[in-house]
Amino acid sequence: MKILLIMPHTNVKRSFFSKFSYPSLTLQQIAAITPREHAVEIVDERYETVNFNKNYDLIGISCLTYNSLRGYEISDVFRKQGVKVVFGGYHASLLPEEAKQHADSVVMGEAELTWPQLLKDLENGKLKPFYKADKLVEPELIPPARHDIGIYTYMEAIQASRGCPTGCEFCAMQKVEGPRFRGRLVDHIINEMKTIKSKVIFFADASLTISPSYSKSLFREMSSLNKKLHCFGNINVLSRDDELLRISSEAGVYKWYMGVESISQENINQAGKRTNKVENYEKAIKKIRDHGMNVVGFFMFGFDNDTPDTFRETLKAMYEWDLDEVSFSIVTPYPGTRLFERLEKEGRITSYDWSRYAEGTVNFKPKKMTEKELFEGIREVAAEFYSVKNCLKRSFNPRNRGPIKSIMTFGGNLTMRSFYKREKLQI
Numbered sequence: 001m002k003i004l005l006i007m008p009h010t011n012v013k014r015s016f017f018s019k020f021s022y023p024s025l026t027l028q029q030i031a032a033i034t035p036r037e038h039a040v041e042i043v044d045e046r047y048e049t050v051n052f053n054k055n056y057d058l059i060g061i062s063c064l065t066y067n068s069l070r071g072y073e074i075s076d077v078f079r080k081q082g083v084k085v086v087f088g089g090y091h092a093s094l095l096p097e098e099a100k101q102h103a104d105s106v107v108m109g110e111a112e113l114t115w116p117q118l119l120k121d122l123e124n125g126k127l128k129p130f131y132k133a134d135k136l137v138e139p140e141l142i143p144p145a146r147h148d149i150g151i152y153t154y155m156e157a158i159q160a161s162r163g164c165p166t167g168c169e170f171c172a173m174q175k176v177e178g179p180r181f182r183g184r185l186v187d188h189i190i191n192e193m194k195t196i197k198s199k200v201i202f203f204a205d206a207s208l209t210i211s212p213s214y215s216k217s218l219f220r221e222m223s224s225l226n227k228k229l230h231c232f233g234n235i236n237v238l239s240r241d242d243e244l245l246r247i248s249s250e251a252g253v254y255k256w257y258m259g260v261e262s263i264s265q266e267n268i269n270q271a272g273k274r275t276n277k278v279e280n281y282e283k284a285i286k287k288i289r290d291h292g293m294n295v296v297g298f299f300m301f302g303f304d305n306d307t308p309d310t311f312r313e314t315l316k317a318m319y320e321w322d323l324d325e326v327s328f329s330i331v332t333p334y335p336g337t338r339l340f341e342r343l344e345k346e347g348r349i350t351s352y353d354w355s356r357y358a359e360g361t362v363n364f365k366p367k368k369m370t371e372k373e374l375f376e377g378i379r380e381v382a383a384e385f386y387s388v389k390n391c392l393k394r395s396f397n398p399r400n401r402g403p404i405k406s407i408m409t410f411g412g413n414l415t416m417r418s419f420y421k422r423e424k425l426q427i
């Protein structure tokens with residue numbers, strides 16, 4: 001069969017900086033579990049355009065909530081032409097009945113145990129409406145993603161593990177990947193990394209600090225690959241493990257992404273991120289940076305204890321903590337999360353238009369500020385943090401040790417600035 005796998009995207013505004021992101025790993029993973037007798041193409045709409053005039057036997061669409069409506073739009077066009085369409089990904093897994101209205105079949109959860117059977121069923125004219133594995137896939141059965149198809153970008157993604165034991169209120173990961181940490185075999189990951197042409201690799205894991213011993217054994221094998229690595233990790237776990245800091249730095253980790261979330265411990269406790277302790281943040285960030293690695297803090301605004309003053313206070317903390325980059329989001333009640341259930345019960349969800357669920361728009365009534373204050377507050381913080389002057393000041397600060405690292409930090413800042421200006425917040 002000729003199979004096209006699509007990652008939809010809305011309001012595509014491609015720019016020079018688009019190439020500094022990474023192409024959809026999910027599509028490369030689905031391509032990897034597709035038997036080689038089928039011809040597979042992938043289109044990530046952030047970089048490429050779907051050709052509706054080409055002949056395909058099957059379209060597979062993977063989407064999150066924000067791009068689900070675009071996915072349905074694409075699906076409706078292909079289905080009118082008589083082409084079969086299958087949906088998968090987080091949104092379809094959590095709202096399968098909704099996705100089914102636009103698809104011939106829906107894959108719920110991880111696809112490794114169901115996709116090959118779906119293809120056989122389709123060839124035999126016996127496609128089922130839903131496919132859901134009765135267990136999570138064992139990590140040694142996850143094959144290397146197909147990095148040989150799709151476009152070339154500055155950075156590519158890989159996944160070392162699945163699952164997250166934390167289960168934050170606002171995150172749907174546990175519902176799809178489960179609470180059990182499942183690390184792939186180290187040699188499988190190293191071999192996959194060798195197939196990646198990009199110098200920079202992003203680890204699309206919940207966190208590479210859930211099992212420090214696993215991560216250490218993985219990082220030890222990586223140093224000879226000479227790659228620059230970006231990983232998610234927990235700020236408190238990382239900062240108290242000197243060995244992990246040293247080994248990760250030697251492995252080539254250049255950026256740690258940290259889900260800092262909020263400067264209020266009350267907010268963090270309510271979100272159920274019990275691993276985070278705000279009082280330790282400043283010291284922890286300094287320690288990670290002292291090992292020569294950059295820290296990117298992920299913040300959300302709109303938690304129940306946030307007030308109009310939170311924006312300025314958070315900005316002040318971002319400067320004091322000396323963060324190299326920051327990611328900003330508005331708290332978003334994604335379907336399938338405990339946050340969605342709670343806010344729905346409290347009658348606080350104001351929009352079910354999924355195209356607004358890209359974390360730059362307010363879709364609920366905040367508790368201690370107005371929707372307008374939240375909408376404007378985050379834009380002001382992003383505009384100030386990513387003003388050209390501040391990007392320069394942060395990047396060319398002597399603490400960045402040398403011109404190469406300063407230039408790389410500046411590049412990272414400009415990419416983030418462009419993302420917020422262009423797409424997420426339109427600052």
Ligand code: SF4
Nearest residue numbers: 164166167168171206
């Ligand atoms: S936000 Fe991070 S730590 Fe929390 S459940 Fe999701 S992946 Fe796990």
